[in-house]
Amino acid sequence: MIYFSTNKSSIPVSIKKATLEGLAPDGGLYIPSEIPRFSPEEITLLEGASFNNIAFAIAKKFIDGSVPPDQLSDIIESCYTFDTPIVQLDQNTFVEELFCGPTLAFKDYGARFLARLTGYFAAEEEKLITVLVATSGDTGSAVAYGFQGIANTRVVLLYPSGKVSRLQEQQLTTAGSNVHALEVEGDFDDCQRMVKQAFVDPDLNKSLTLTSANSINISRLIPQSFYYAWATMQLKERFGLHDPLFSVPSGNYGNLTAGVLAKRMGFPIGHFIAASNANDSVTRYIEEGRYEPRPTITTLSTAMDVGNPSNFARLRYFYHNDHDSMAKDITGMSVSDEETIATIRSVHERFDYVMDPHTAVAYRALERFRGNESNAEKAGIALSTAHPVKFLDAIESALGKKIAIPPNLTELMEKKKSATLISSEYRELASFLNRLDE
Numbered sequence: 001m002i003y004f005s006t007n008k009s010s011i012p013v014s015i016k017k018a019t020l021e022g023l024a025p026d027g028g029l030y031i032p033s034e035i036p037r038f039s040p041e042e043i044t045l046l047e048g049a050s051f052n053n054i055a056f057a058i059a060k061k062f063i064d065g066s067v068p069p070d071q072l073s074d075i076i077e078s079c080y081t082f083d084t085p086i087v088q089l090d091q092n093t094f095v096e097e098l099f100c101g102p103t104l105a106f107k108d109y110g111a112r113f114l115a116r117l118t119g120y121f122a123a124e125e126e127k128l129i130t131v132l133v134a135t136s137g138d139t140g141s142a143v144a145y146g147f148q149g150i151a152n153t154r155v156v157l158l159y160p161s162g163k164v165s166r167l168q169e170q171q172l173t174t175a176g177s178n179v180h181a182l183e184v185e186g187d188f189d190d191c192q193r194m195v196k197q198a199f200v201d202p203d204l205n206k207s208l209t210l211t212s213a214n215s216i217n218i219s220r221l222i223p224q225s226f227y228y229a230w231a232t233m234q235l236k237e238r239f240g241l242h243d244p245l246f247s248v249p250s251g252n253y254g255n256l257t258a259g260v261l262a263k264r265m266g267f268p269i270g271h272f273i274a275a276s277n278a279n280d281s282v283t284r285y286i287e288e289g290r291y292e293p294r295p296t297i298t299t300l301s302t303a304m305d306v307g308n309p310s311n312f313a314r315l316r317y318f319y320h321n322d323h324d325s326m327a328k329d330i331t332g333m334s335v336s337d338e339e340t341i342a343t344i345r346s347v348h349e350r351f352d353y354v355m356d357p358h359t360a361v362a363y364r365a366l367e368r369f370r371g372n373e374s375n376a377e378k379a380g381i382a383l384s385t386a387h388p389v390k391f392l393d394a395i396e397s398a399l400g401k402k403i404a405i406p407p408n409l410t411e412l413m414e415k416k417k418s419a420t421l422i423s424s425e426y427r428e429l430a431s432f433l434n435r436l437d438e
């Protein structure tokens with residue numbers, strides 16, 4: 001399998017190069033030259049398989065020849081040491097809980113796989129890879145815990161001082177070992193600017209092999225297809241339901257793009273709902289056919305506050321830039337903060353189930369979609385991308401009651417923060433990086 005750029009002016013590369021580079025040299029996003037197919041017989045053979053066995057079957061097709069099967073299987077086993085529960089709310093409504101990993105959000109699925117694959121390829125190249133990330137919260141914590149203890153890699157993450165929640169800060173600053181946190185006296189844009197400058201600094205790149213771990217990396221995308229495949233198999237085996245709808249709470253559209261990948265591979269998926277908050281550039285595109293990115297608006301579902309989503313280029317590419325064929329597979333729905341709060345309340349009342357604001361956006365969009373009579377009977381899965389305790393304030397004020405904190409979180413909150421405070425001047429980052437090897 002080879003990978004080429006959505007901009008088409010870079011030479012095609014192996015999965016190794018695509019993983020270690022992240023972004024293609026022409027500024028495009030890497031995509032597989034063809035999407036591997038599972039025949040109906042192959043899918044039948046996967047019935048009864050564990051999550052990890054399904055993950056392995058998919059990964060093998062994408063990584064064909066670059067990682068031997070035994071090693072690939074070890075990588076998968078060490079990535080997904082947690083469950084992926086599918087919870088039934090009523091006869092044909094389900095929530096797939098993607099928040100059981102170490103950082104309590106679905107980004108663990110992509111970050112853990114990327115980390116292990118990067119470690120494997122770095123060892124093969126006998127290199128030490130330095131992963132540099134600017135984060136406003138969730139991505140950084142998944143990357144920190146994903147790369148924690150992975151040989152041949154180390155992580156330097158930059159976060160804006162005072163602009164992340166206390167839980168996020170604990171997740172960013174306690175991974176230890178090969179993970180270094182830099183607390184920047186500035187905002188997220190400063191962090192991003194500094195990281196970008198490091199990537200083009202010739203002196204620095206002479207001594208260090210830098211890579212990014214953001215959501216455009218193809219090796220973060222591939223593993224996100226695993227849980228779509230798993231859900232279709234589980235719905236069939238446990239409930240006798242076929243061709244489910246997936247409602248996907250979307251920000252940068254990596255999650256939804258991975259779903260489209262799973263459908264193209266042949267897994268039986270009925271339809272997608274792209275669920276956005278007030279940042280609705282993509283959902284409006286799907287409804288109206290015009291793409292007009294707008295400045296980002298702050299909402300309750302903060303991880304989806306993206307005005308110009310980076311994975312949209314890949315999504316469009318998969319539909320050959322054809323709006324109508326995208327709209328056949330995907331319906332766009334935007335959900336307001338008021339509706340989000342009302343949904344958290346009504347779901348709690350009806351099902352005694354607590355969902356976080358991102359999940360509530362997906363659930364509400366699913367409800368609205370099935371409000372149309374011709375869709376009412378369809379089986380639907382809302383993807384739950386974060387554990388409600390990650391958004392304690394919003395949930396507790398919506399429900400007017402305290403919710404229980406899981407024990408591993410209490411432990412995390414007690415860990416000692418370890419971060420280096422720097423100003424937002426680039427030379428402070430450069431000098432930190434230069435001193436890493438001392």
Ligand SMILES: *Cc1c(COP(=O)(O)O)cnc(C)c1O
Nearest residue numbers: 250251252253254255303385386
């Ligand atoms: C990142 C994130 C999203 C958005 O996912 P995309 O792949 O960027 O569309 C949704 N919910 C949560 C909790 C997230 O952390």
